[in-house]
Amino acid sequence: MALTPEERQQVRYHLGFNSSQPAAAITFGIARPIQTLFLVESAMNYLLPVAEGKVRQIIGIMDGIECRLVDAQDRLAAKSLDNLTMRADETDALEAEYYRWGGRLADTLGVPFYAYSNRYKRHGKSYAGSIPVRE
Numbered sequence: 001m002a003l004t005p006e007e008r009q010q011v012r013y014h015l016g017f018n019s020s021q022p023a024a025a026i027t028f029g030i031a032r033p034i035q036t037l038f039l040v041e042s043a044m045n046y047l048l049p050v051a052e053g054k055v056r057q058i059i060g061i062m063d064g065i066e067c068r069l070v071d072a073q074d075r076l077a078a079k080s081l082d083n084l085t086m087r088a089d090e091t092d093a094l095e096a097e098y099y100r101w102g103g104r105l106a107d108t109l110g111v112p113f114y115a116y117s118n119r120y121k122r123h124g125k126s127y128a129g130s131i132p133v134r135e
Contacts, residue, residue, distance in 0.1 A: 003052060007059060008044050014062045014105055015040060016117025036112055043109040051108060058105045065098045 003011070013019060017037055047055065072090050079086055087093070099120065106113055113120045 003044055010059045011044060012040060014102055016114035016119045036114060039111045043111050054108055058101055062098060062101050065094055069094050
């Protein structure tokens with residue numbers, strides 16, 4: 001059983017690719033991920049059946065981390081509650097875990113992150129890597 005269209009979209013999303021149709025090679029002065037998106041699509045097309053479960057597991061983990069990031073927003077205003085002290089770096093730790101699992105998803109598929117994704121940038125520097133493209 002191949003990945004469903006929804007799972008394929010989740011893979012693209014969690015790797016930082018945008019969710020729109022690639023209409024042009026350049027949009028707003030930024031190169032569109034046509035070359036690297038091709039790699040992701042190809043990897044999903046040729047994903048080994050025995051690896052589908054692992055990809056689904058990683059997608060689920062990343063969805064869960066993202067949900068916990070949303071939940072953490074409610075706790076950003078509090079520093080402590082009675083004897084309980086909130087973890088000051090909760091969102092940073094969750095972002096680091098998200099990045100770690102994104103790397104596992106990319107490694108499982110053998111593809112890069114989207115180089116222009118804000119999700120995989122820290123302090124203005126991209127950790128997504130890039131693929132040299134001849135012009």
